[in-house]
Amino acid sequence: MSDITSLKIQGKVLSPESPDYQKALHRNSDLSILDAAYVVQPEAYTDIPPVLAYATSHGLEVAVTGGGCHSSTWASSKGGVVIDLGRLNKVTLSADKKVVTIQGGARWGDVYEVGGKEQREIPGAPLWFVGVGGSLLSGASGYLSGRYSLGIDNLVAATVVLADGRIVRTSAEDEPDLFWAIRGGGNQFGIVVEFELRTYPAPGPATTGTLIYPGTEFDGEFHEQASVDEKLTVVWARPGPHFKPTIIVAPWISAGAERSPHQILEPLRIKATPVVDKITTAPDQTTLSHASDASQARAPRRLQIRGGAFSKFWTDIMVGSWERWVKFTEDNEDARASTLIWDVRNPGAITKVGPTDTAYPIRKPHCFVAIQGRWVSFSIHLIEETADHLPPCMIRNTRPETDEVTSAWLRSIADFIREANTANSGEDLGVILTMAKGDELPEAVFGQNLPRLRKLKAKYDPKNVWSKGFTIEPDFS
Ligand SMILES: Cc1cc2nc3c(=O)[nH]c(=O)nc-3n(C[C@H](O)[C@H](O)[C@H](O)COP(=O)(O)OP(=O)(O)OC[C@H]3O[C@@H](n4cnc5c(N)ncnc54)[C@H](O)[C@@H]3O)c2cc1C
Structure with missing residues (x-):
């Protein structure tokens, strides 16, 4: 049997004996790390087809890593082959600066660096370390989404390595079905090695910062009047040393906003006085x-x-979530770094795209919350590098049951918000793929687009090579 290391490729093949192997397994969450048989780091798009052929002919699972940020194990494999796109991270602007070409392993920081030098803004996820690949294939929502919609709605073309090894360009004209499917269908249709996205002129410095309040309920009035050029990120957290419930408000106000930062922030200062402003x-x-x-x-x-x-921002959702979060973080000291992060914004342009125009179905006006379960674990890295700055509760070993308890809490609060919203509004908005876990029903994630996605799965990945992630059953009928 030939060995994967004998494949003639320009990139690297790492096995458990390789010096860089452990580093290559690293992910944003310790829970996402699995021991792969091999990690392949392609340098060229043509490196990928022989690796796919090798893995499929040897019955090995294939996983693909973009930025390694999804808090699942979708970008890792136990005993399989991981195709780590990290070396394919180049970003280039077109001559007229209106389109940026991003390789599949880039992070949003790489993109913003290139756009910023030419005063161009690019709609993507807000944090530099989040991968372009995983987030764009599932939506990618950030500060500019109100004005320019999701990252995916700004895609003009992509280059994809298909499960059978073909490398194809897709756009509204070329392979239009594939173009439709990768805009919201996740990783189920191929490895995207190049994304081409629209860019926009940067209007100038944005207003940002923090307002911090002792924990009381946030009423969400801001949402009703927000323009697409302003957004509040509201974080419920228990910062040390007191670990009391605290509300941290981080505004973002575009330089292009009609109202001044003072007008926008005034209500936040009048209703309650922030302890930090x-x-x-x-x-x-x-x-x-x-x-x-x-x-x-x-x-x-x-x-x-x-x-x-x-x-x-229904009152019962806010009060119910607050009570659940306060109780959970009080009862589970190991997990009291868990937060709820509310996006208070105007969904604007996201709602101007129809629910079947792309594979991303959630187009009704909506707000969004990220529920982050974070808990301590014993880690040599943590002890050596950061122990001096951490409160003692953060550097002891986690209790084994904390994994289970926190996962169950995350599920229960996500279900509570979804069910309460459905009861209040009469409509189930479903689950956003960037933060799905894989245990939800596919109908909840893909909505009315599921039947078409299943047909296209049969066309582009009939043998289910892309078996990781939120899998779509092929429909061969
Ligand atoms: C702290 C934090 C904050 C976040 N904030 C936001 C936010 O504000 N807005 C937002 O939209 N999302 C946000 N996310 C969610 C983020 O978009 C998803 O976790 C996304 O999957 C990350 O992409 P990645 O490439 O880093 O992930 P990975 O873990 O590398 O991959 C996730 C999935 O995508 C697949 N994949 C990755 N790249 C490719 C590619 N090029 N081709 C084919 N498949 C690929 C992987 O195989 C895997 O199935 C946040 C995540 C974290 C951890």
Whole structure:
């Protein structure tokens, strides 16, 4: 039997004996790490087809890693082959600067760096370390989504390695079915090695910063009046040393907004006085994407995320979520770094695209919450590099049951928000794929687009080579 290391490719093949193997398994959450038989790091798109042929002919599972940020094990494999796109991370602007070409393993930080130098803005996810690949294939929502919609709605073309090894370009004219499917269908149709996205002129420095309040209920009035050029990120957290429930409000106000930052922020200062009120400006998307670096660096390494879409800030959803979060983080000290992060924004342009125009179905006006379960785990890295800065509760070993308890809590609060919103609005908005876990029903994630996606799965991946992620059953009828 031939060995995968004998394949003639330009990139690297790592096995457990290779010096860089452990580093290549690293993911944003410790829970996402699995021991692969091989990690292949392609340097050229043509490296990928022989690896796929090898894996499929040897019955090995194939996983693909973009930025390694999804809090599942979708980008990892136990005993299979991981195709790690990290070396394919080049970003180039077209001569007229209106389109950016992004290789499949780039992170949003790589993209913003290139756009920022030419005063162009690009609609993507807000944090620099989040992978373009995983987020774009499932939507990609950020500060600019109200004005320019999701990242996926700005895709003009892509280059995809298909399960049978063909490398194809897809756009509205070329392979239009594939183009429709990759805009919201996730990783189920191929490895996207190049994304071509529209860019926009940057209007100037955005207003940002933090307002911090002792924990009370946030009423969401802002949402009703927000324009597409303003957004609040509202975080429920228990920062040390007191670990009391706290509300952290991080505004983003575009330089292009009609109302002044003062007008927008005034209500937040009148209704309650913040204990911290620090407003500043960020010159570009790169700076904004680093805004949470300090808290990310100190955050426990066990992370699981779920998301919730809801039509408005209903009082019962806010009160019920608050009570559930306060109780959970009080009862489970190991997991008290768990947060709820509410996007208070105007969905604007997202709702201008029809639910069947792309594979991404959630187009009704909605708000969004990310529910992050974070809990401590024993880690040599943590002890050596950050122990001096951490409260003692963060550096002891987690209790084994915390994994289970936190996962169950995440599921229960996500279900609560979805069910309460359905009862209040009369409509189930479903589950957003970037924060799905894979245990939801496919109908909830893909909605009315599921039948077409199943047909296209049969066309583009009949043998289910892309078996990781939120899998779509092929329909051969
Ligand atoms: C702290 C944090 C904050 C976040 N905030 C946001 C946010 O504000 N907005 C938002 O939209 N999302 C957000 N996300 C969610 C994020 O979009 C998803 O986790 C996304 O999957 C990350 O992409 P990745 O490439 O890093 O993931 P990976 O873990 O590398 O991959 C996730 C899935 O996508 C597949 N994949 C990745 N790249 C490719 C490719 N090029 N071709 C084919 N398949 C590929 C993988 O195989 C895997 O199935 C956040 C995540 C985290 C951890």
